[in-house]
Amino acid sequence: MPLPGGCAIGARPVDLHVRGLQAMGAEVQIEHGICNAYVPGGGRLKGAKIYLDTPSVGATETLMMAATLADGETIIENAAREPEVADLANFCNAMGAKIHGAGTSIITIVGVPQLHSVDYSIIPDRIETGTFLVAGAITRSEILLSPVVPDHLIPVIAKLREIGVPIIEEGPDCLRLLPAETLKATYIETLPHPGFPTDMQAPFMALLTLAEGDSIINESVFENRLRHASELNRLGADIRVKGNAAFVRGVPMLSGAPVLGTDLRASAALVLAGLAAEGLTTFQGLHHLDRGYDRLDLKLLQLGAKIKRVQEIPTPELTSNGSNPPVTIST
Numbered sequence: 001m002p003l004p005g006g007c008a009i010g011a012r013p014v015d016l017h018v019r020g021l022q023a024m025g026a027e028v029q030i031e032h033g034i035c036n037a038y039v040p041g042g043g044r045l046k047g048a049k050i051y052l053d054t055p056s057v058g059a060t061e062t063l064m065m066a067a068t069l070a071d072g073e074t075i076i077e078n079a080a081r082e083p084e085v086a087d088l089a090n091f092c093n094a095m096g097a098k099i100h101g102a103g104t105s106i107i108t109i110v111g112v113p114q115l116h117s118v119d120y121s122i123i124p125d126r127i128e129t130g131t132f133l134v135a136g137a138i139t140r141s142e143i144l145l146s147p148v149v150p151d152h153l154i155p156v157i158a159k160l161r162e163i164g165v166p167i168i169e170e171g172p173d174c175l176r177l178l179p180a181e182t183l184k185a186t187y188i189e190t191l192p193h194p195g196f197p198t199d200m201q202a203p204f205m206a207l208l209t210l211a212e213g214d215s216i217i218n219e220s221v222f223e224n225r226l227r228h229a230s231e232l233n234r235l236g237a238d239i240r241v242k243g244n245a246a247f248v249r250g251v252p253m254l255s256g257a258p259v260l261g262t263d264l265r266a267s268a269a270l271v272l273a274g275l276a277a278e279g280l281t282t283f284q285g286l287h288h289l290d291r292g293y294d295r296l297d298l299k300l301l302q303l304g305a306k307i308k309r310v311q312e313i314p315t316p317e318l319t320s321n322g323s324n325p326p327v328t329i330s331t
């Protein structure tokens with residue numbers, strides 16, 4: 001496997017994945033940006049008891065999947081509790097795996113000889129849902145969203161209500177967002193699930209630029225995930241960043257400007273801010289946006305936004321982090 005690409009929002013280490021696989025009997029070597037993992041002498045991984053220093057989503061998923069076909073029992077302690085972990089476990093179980101406890105901090109997996117194919121529908125994307133909720137909130141619009149799982153959005157819905165945005169649960173898989181009279185400042189700290197999701201931090205920063213009063217946003221999951229602040233300031237926001245905290249002083253309006261998306265959710269935040277800004281905003285950074293959203297521009301257009309893609313989705317192959325292929329330099 002190549003080392004992870006993804007958004008440049010911090011170190012993106014894989015030590016927990018590697019240590020877990022080693023505890024299960026794998027040899028792991030990392031060279032030239034490639035992670036080679038294998039079981040010495042062939043054969044299968046062995047079940048192990050693994051404690052994660054931090055509840056990493058990716059490491060929990062890697063180790064849970066590896067354990068489905070290992071010999072014996074694996075226990076993952078301090079596992080990530082994100083809904084996607086539980087959904088992945090349900091998917092693996094539908095293929096014949098024996099996983100218990102996914103969605104809690106202790107997951108037990110009993111290895112099985114093999115998995116079989118299955119038809120499976122994955123859960124709705126809670127971050128995409130949250131992005132549309134903020135789109136409605138920032139433009140003071142009414143939006144009906146379905147299918148959604150409101151239980152996966154508890155911290156996001158709670159924060160929106162605290163900010164003054166009315167949200168009604170209309171049935172088990174439907175949310176209606178109504179225009180807010182006023183937006184109020186708040187405090188946000190990103191945390192592993194069920195805390196406030198780091199992926200919603202940038203869109204909420206865009207929203208809070210237009211709230212009355214001073215908000216504080218503390219990003220505690222990734223160490224470099226506030227780069228959208230300076231781009232939001234180009235649109236007239238008043239944000240100061242110190243360390244991992246952003247101090248957002250609400251302004252009465254934003255004004256359109258050219259902006260650059262530095263990562264996936266930063267890009268979404270800038271598009272949302274552009275919808276609310278007076279005048280024309282030109283956004284660059286579509287390769288980030290298109291990596292995480294299925295044609296966000298078209299869905300916003302259907303909701304009545306004035307948005308136009310001026311550059312079509314590029315055809316050349318993309319690298320693992322979604323950018324265009326790099327120049328190759330060899331010695």
Ligand SMILES: CC(=O)N[C@H]1[C@@H](OP(=O)(O)OP(=O)(O)OC[C@H]2O[C@@H](n3ccc(=O)[nH]c3=O)[C@H](O)[C@@H]2O)O[C@H](CO)[C@@H](O)[C@@H]1O
Binds near residue numbers: 012058059
């Ligand atoms: C806990 C959390 O909010 N996870 C988010 C994280 O998942 P993703 O799986 O990308 O990241 P992790 O959950 O693994 O990372 C959480 C924290 O653990 C650290 N870490 C991770 C792996 C490792 O081997 N060693 C290590 O120290 C990371 O540096 C980070 O500070 O980004 C995704 C995309 O934005 C989000 O959908 C996930 O909700």
Ligand SMILES: C=C(OP(=O)(O)O)C(=O)O
Binds near residue numbers: 005006008264265292
């Ligand atoms: C950072 C994100 O994705 P990735 O882990 O792929 O970089 C994200 O989904 O917000």
